[in-house]
Amino acid sequence: MYDIIGDIHGRADELEALLLKLGYQRQGTVYKHPERKAIVVGDFIDGKGQHRKTVDICRSMVEQESALAVMGNHEFNAICYSIPDGTGDYLRHHNEKNIRDHAELIAEFPFGSHIPGL
Ligand SMILES: [Mn+2]
Numbered sequence: 346m347y348d349i350i351g352d353i354h355g356r357a358d359e360l361e362a363l364l365l366k367l368g369y370q371r372q373g374t375v376y377k378h379p380e381r382k383a384i385v386v387g388d389f390i391d392g393k394g395q396h397r398k399t400v401d402i403c404r405s406m407v408e409q410e411s412a413l414a415v416m417g418n419h420e421f422n423a424i425c426y427s428i429p430d431g432t433g434d435y436l437r438h439h440n441e442k443n444i445r446d447h448a449e450l451i452a453e454f455p456f457g458s459h460i461p462g463l
Pocket of ligand 1: 352388
């Protein structure tokens, strides 16, 4: 049995509350369910705060095989925002709107930073 969870949008505290409500238990750094797996279907980011905590929760669940994950459009946009296009800009242009849209994420994941373990 699977629990399908989408549109977390950086709301890590609410994600943890939902996992507990669904019967997942925190074991060390990972949420696990005795019989079920979560499928996290994207939009981990793009919202107010807690992006890193959201990614940490989901990533540890995937690594410990208590969840599967699918990238959403906001993750795709963030990846494109970080990849130079060879003309001095990025695949997702760094225009005023996009800079504003990615500001909260970049505050938690500055360019050049790396995620421990990757
Ligand atoms: Mn969404």
